[in-house]
Amino acid sequence: MPPAIRLRALDKRYPAVHALRSVDLEVAQGEFFALLGPNGAGKTTLISVLAGLAKPTGGTAEVMGFDVVRQYREARSRLGVVPQELVYDAFFTVREMLRFQSGYFGLAHNDAWIDELLDKLSLADKANTYTRTLSGGMKRRLLVAQALVHKPPVIVLDEPTAGVDVGLRQSLWAFIHRLNGEGHTIMLTTHYLEEAEALCERVAMLKDGRVVALDRTANLLRTGAERRLELRLMPAMLPESLSRRLIERRGERFVLAMPDYTELEHVLAELRRAGIRIEEMELRQADLEDVFMKLTGQAT
Amino acid sequence: MYGFRTLLYKEILRFWKVLFQTVMAPVLTALLYLLIFANVLGAHVQVYPGVSYTAFLMPGLVMMSILQNAFANGSSSLIQSKMNGNIVFVLLPPISNFEFFAAYLIASVVRGLVVGLGVLLVGLLFTDLDMAHPVWTLAFAILASAVFAAMGIVAGIWADKYDHLAGVQNFFIMPLTFLSGVFYSIHSLPAFWQTVSRYNPVFFMIDGFRYGFHGVSDVDPWLSLAVVLPAALISSWIALQLIRSGYKLRS
Ligand SMILES: Nc1ncnc2c1ncn2[C@@H]1O[C@H](COP(=O)(O)OP(=O)(O)OP(=O)(O)O)[C@@H](O)[C@H]1O
Ligand SMILES: [Mg+2]
Numbered sequence: 001m002p003p004a005i006r007l008r009a010l011d012k013r014y015p016a017v018h019a020l021r022s023v024d025l026e027v028a029q030g031e032f033f034a035l036l037g038p039n040g041a042g043k044t045t046l047i048s049v050l051a052g053l054a055k056p057t058g059g060t061a062e063v064m065g066f067d068v069v070r071q072y073r074e075a076r077s078r079l080g081v082v083p084q085e086l087v088y089d090a091f092f093t094v095r096e097m098l099r100f101q102s103g104y105f106g107l108a109h110n111d112a113w114i115d116e117l118l119d120k121l122s123l124a125d126k127a128n129t130y131t132r133t134l135s136g137g138m139k140r141r142l143l144v145a146q147a148l149v150h151k152p153p154v155i156v157l158d159e160p161t162a163g164v165d166v167g168l169r170q171s172l173w174a175f176i177h178r179l180n181g182e183g184h185t186i187m188l189t190t191h192y193l194e195e196a197e198a199l200c201e202r203v204a205m206l207k208d209g210r211v212v213a214l215d216r217t218a219n220l221l222r223t224g225a226e227r228r229l230e231l232r233l234m235p236a237m238l239p240e241s242l243s244r245r246l247i248e249r250r251g252e253r254f255v256l257a258m259p260d261y262t263e264l265e266h267v268l269a270e271l272r273r274a275g276i277r278i279e280e281m282e283l284r285q286a287d288l289e290d291v292f293m294k295l296t297g298q299a300t
Numbered sequence: 301m302y303g304f305r306t307l308l309y310k311e312i313l314r315f316w317k318v319l320f321q322t323v324m325a326p327v328l329t330a331l332l333y334l335l336i337f338a339n340v341l342g343a344h345v346q347v348y349p350g351v352s353y354t355a356f357l358m359p360g361l362v363m364m365s366i367l368q369n370a371f372a373n374g375s376s377s378l379i380q381s382k383m384n385g386n387i388v389f390v391l392l393p394p395i396s397n398f399e400f401f402a403a404y405l406i407a408s409v410v411r412g413l414v415v416g417l418g419v420l421l422v423g424l425l426f427t428d429l430d431m432a433h434p435v436w437t438l439a440f441a442i443l444a445s446a447v448f449a450a451m452g453i454v455a456g457i458w459a460d461k462y463d464h465l466a467g468v469q470n471f472f473i474m475p476l477t478f479l480s481g482v483f484y485s486i487h488s489l490p491a492f493w494q495t496v497s498r499y500n501p502v503f504f505m506i507d508g509f510r511y512g513f514h515g516v517s518d519v520d521p522w523l524s525l526a527v528v529l530p531a532a533l534i535s536s537w538i539a540l541q542l543i544r545s546g547y548k549l550r551s
Contacts, residue, residue, distance in 0.1 A: 014551070051391075052392070053388060053550055053551070054551045055546060055550055055551070073394035074394070076392060076393060076394040077393075077394040079392075081392055083385075083388055085385050087385035087386045087388060088386060089381075089384070089386040091313075091314050091318075092313075097389075100310050100389070102306075103303060103309075103310075104307060104390065104393035105303065105393050105394065106301075106302045106303055106394075
């Protein structure tokens with residue numbers, strides 16, 4: 001079984017920018033995968049190469065085992081892409097767009113699925129509306145529907161939830177989750193890291209066109225960034241034995257590194273032994289944002 | 301194959317939905333030319349014996365409308381899609397380069413022919429017109445519109461903004477179509493300009509087209525065909541290669 005997505009030494013140079021630098025990446029069939037990275041990291045470029053919208057300047061990219069350049073028709077028919085830009089064709093209605101899109105993928109009678117998509121994406125009452133009159137979030141959801149008309153085994157969503165309100169974001173994720181449950185491979189980019197953390201099994205972080213991290217989300221959270229223990233102490237001093245853990249001091253507040261919860265015992269014991277009282281204590285779990293900041297060097 | 305049919309249908313629907321602007325307006329323009337030129341010159345000019353000036357002018361106007369609209373269709377569709385970004389909708393699906401080319405080409409030919417037919421029908425209210433060789437008429441209409449449709453595709457892909465396209469239209473397409481014998485027979489021109497006209501492929505399109513109506517023409521229709529057919533093949537080939545290369549469509 002070929003991987004859903006396979007990139008080998010993928011390179012993309014624009015005249016002024018080296019957007020992808022020898023990217024190697026494999027996404028297995030059925031995975032729920034996130035591609036993260038700061039603005040300009042190369043996420044959209046990577047997706048564009050996969051989709052055949054940009055030509056690689058080196059390396060190869062495959063979708064379900066089909067080379068996106070040499071076997072472009074096979075590759076494209078297995079891929080559904082939600083573009084980052086909010087694009088629409090003002091000449092046509094929502095239903096017309098979905099029928100065209102179905103036709104482009106060779107599907108003549110697709111109305112049952114189109115209706116289901118409209119329903120799941122809360123667009124049913126807009127079916128006969130001209131696309132230019134849709135709100136931004138509706139246009140985004142139409143893009144999602146367009147990407148799914150041909151039930152592609154691999155679905156790539158470039159910031160699908162940007163500009164979508166909270167309620168619909170939930171239902172959009174529920175829908176994408178269901179698709180994943182039915183066996184579709186999902187790759188998405190988002191700047192809402194909580195979303196990626198909650199949904200995605202595996203994460204790649206991109207920076208300046210390079211993969212700086214590639215692991216299961218759980219592993220990244222465990223090892224990528226330290227947990228932190230924040231204390232307010234009375235008197236405001238730290239025993240010598242704990243000073244190596246100190247990350248930051250703000251007045252009476254001390255922020256300590258806490259790689260492992262089992263060490264909490266030790267810290268508390270040391271404080272008690274030194275006769276220092278804990279006024280306040282907060283233990284903060286590292287989240288993807290911390291890992292992201294650390295790995296992409298955008299530390300605060 | 302169904303992808304091609306859908307794209308063709310969408311491209312035709314695109315101009316059909318704005319019929320007023322894409323078909324009615326050019327028909328009206330041609331009609332104005334017909335009324336003005338026929339009234340001013342009609343009584344004084346006779347190009348071919350037994351053919352009134354209005355009847356002479358008609359095929360020229362029809363062909364000019366066909367060419368300009370065949371060019372306008374593909375070029376404006378492509379530049380609009382590029383500017384709005386919705387070109388991705390037709391770049392993402394598994395439509396082959398040839399199907400992509402053929403859909404835009406045929407839709408543009410259809411637009412040209414629809415406008416041409418409109419001009420012809422409205423013109424027939426004002427003058428009688430023979431149809432000596434309908435097969436020639438149709439052949440030249442289709443081949444000539446294919447030439448301009450393909451040039452429209454090339455221009456639409458090349459242009460980065462509407463300005464570029466307007467430039468091509470005003471400084472290339474308009475002169476080419478006007479200086480081709482729409483309004484006159486090149487035999488009425490001085491020798492030098494006759495020679496120049498013979499380097500303009502549009503002259504052969506109109507002359508051959510006219511032969512289909514009147515049965516007379518400035519040059520042998522086979523010669524015109526020998527110019528127009530290769531022109532259609534070459535311009536189509538260029539458009540297809542451009543699409544294959546991904547130039548300005550796939551970065
Ligand atoms: N068509 C293009 N021509 C030239 N340079 C480009 C093009 N597309 C992207 N770039 C450049 O490539 C780099 C990567 O851009 P890309 O759009 O892939 O970033 P991204 O990770 O998607 O960022 P964002 O989070 O802002 O969407 C940027 O420096 C960008 O300016
Ligand atoms: Mg992007």
